[in-house]
Every structure is written in C-alpha cells, then in structure tokens.
Amino acid sequence: MVDVALGTALAAIGAGVAVGFAGLGSGLGQGIAAAGSVGAVAEDNDMFARGIIFSALPETQAIYGFLIAILLLVFSGLLGGGNPLNVTSGLVAIGAGAAIGFAGLGSGMGQGITAASSVGAVVEDEDMFARGIIFSALPETQAIYGFLIAILLMVFGGILGA
DSSP: OHHHHHHHHHHHHHHHHHHHHHHHHHHHHHHHHHHHHHHHHHHOGGGHHHHHHHHHTTHHHHHHHHHHHHHHHHHTTTTSSSOOOOHHHHHHHHHHHHHHHHHHHHHHHHHHHHHHHHHHHHHHOGGGHHHHHHHHHTTHHHHHHHHHHHHHHHHHTTSSOO
C-alpha cells in the first residue's frame, strides 16, 4: 500500500512541476512582451490591439503545463477516474511533468523576448506584424516537443490508457 501511495504522491509532484515551471515561463514571457507593448502603445495608440496579441502568445506554455497536470491528477486517481500509481509510474509522472515544465519555461521566456522585439519592429514598420507573429511563434516549438514527450511518457509509462 505504501508503494501505491508513494506513486500517487509522485504524480502530484509531477503535476506541480508541469504547471509550475510552464506557468513561470509563460508569466515571464508575457511580462516581457507586455513591457514592450506598453512602450509601443505610448508611442502609437493604435498599437494596443497588436500589443495584446503579442503579449498573449506566451500563454500557451501555461496551457500545455496545465493540461499535463490535469491528466496526471486524473489518471493517478487524485481527481477521480484513475487508479493509484505505483512508484515506477510515479517517477514517470515526474518525468512527464519535467518535460513540459522545463520546455515551457524556456519556450515561454524566449517567446516573450521575441514578441517584445516584434512589437518594437511593428511600431517602426506596420508591415512587420505578420512576420513578427511568425518569429514569435518559433520558440513555441520547444514547448510542443515537451508536451508531446510528456504525453508519450504517460502513454508508454502506463499512466494514460492503462
């Protein structure tokens, strides 16, 4: 019974790592992008809507972390619907949480930096908006990799679909 309780507790840690680190990356990235947007709006009031778009881009990393955390909590039995996990599955859950958590941390910060620079470029040349969005979307790929690895770990580690 201790083995099952420990595995489920490890899944809770994995969920916390997933949402905590991915949320940290999103929050920092959004803050960086919003800081650039405020400067752009001070220069040109018409930049408000575009600044909001750039500032919202780094939110996706927190969403990925949140989704992985919810899956871990549900399929570990902490929120119902799953079975308690053994220690091995609990360690896999920590790996899944770390995969999206750390990937989301770096990706969110990188996306925020790029979005802030893009806002500045759009103030100078409105034709840079679409290109700025594309450049700002590029750091997202690292979070997507982390999200996919987290899902694969949960599937092949016996947490999902067990």
